[in-house]
Amino acid sequence: EAQVTQNPRYLITVTGKKLTVTCSQNMNHEYMSWYRQDPGLGLRQIYYSMNVEVTDKGDVPEGYKVSRKEKRNFPLILESPSPNQTSLYFCASSLAPGGVTQETQYFGPGTRLLVL
């Protein structure tokens, strides 16, 4: 089944304790992206990757890191989480990286993070 998976789905942590949220897709998609969803703000892009070893900042990258060592995986790293990073996080992927044809992005199930 074609899908985007995220782990963990729920996470409670404390300020400053490094964490990683994994994202994996099995559709051989080139483009992957991370968004956070906050009440009243919709979804905002954190980082994106147009292919292996190619990553770039989105609209709200502060406090986050990413890596794209393999095509299928795009982990989101919070080196020192703070309470303002409490949010619902979504990973997404699409077939092509962008340009004239903007492919549909398919989203993972979301990861709900609470930073105390």
Next chain:
Amino acid sequence: AQKVTQAQTEISVVEKEDVTLDCVYETRDTTYYLFWYKQPPSGELVFLIRRNSFDEQNEISGRYSWNFQKSTSSFNFTITASQVVDSAVYFCALSEARTGANNLFFGTGTRLTVIP
């Protein structure tokens, strides 16, 4: 700069009523794509439709229809004969070809409640 506005924060309708969700966008690009996603109470994001800027034909899919009007920069979504299962948050989103990347810019969402 790009922007997506969903002015209706919350809408409530009685089952079987028709309802239209508004989406107004801003972009300087001549080639762009518009999307609608549904987020049911379970939290996942479900893709509904993708429309490019050169195709202004309205689209119908079952009880769902979309009205794209470039003259007013709008891409409205109508649900006919609403059902309780339509209760969700609906997001309109925009991506621009000129960025070269498949990045989505979301509106803040409209929460639809269908009352039985």
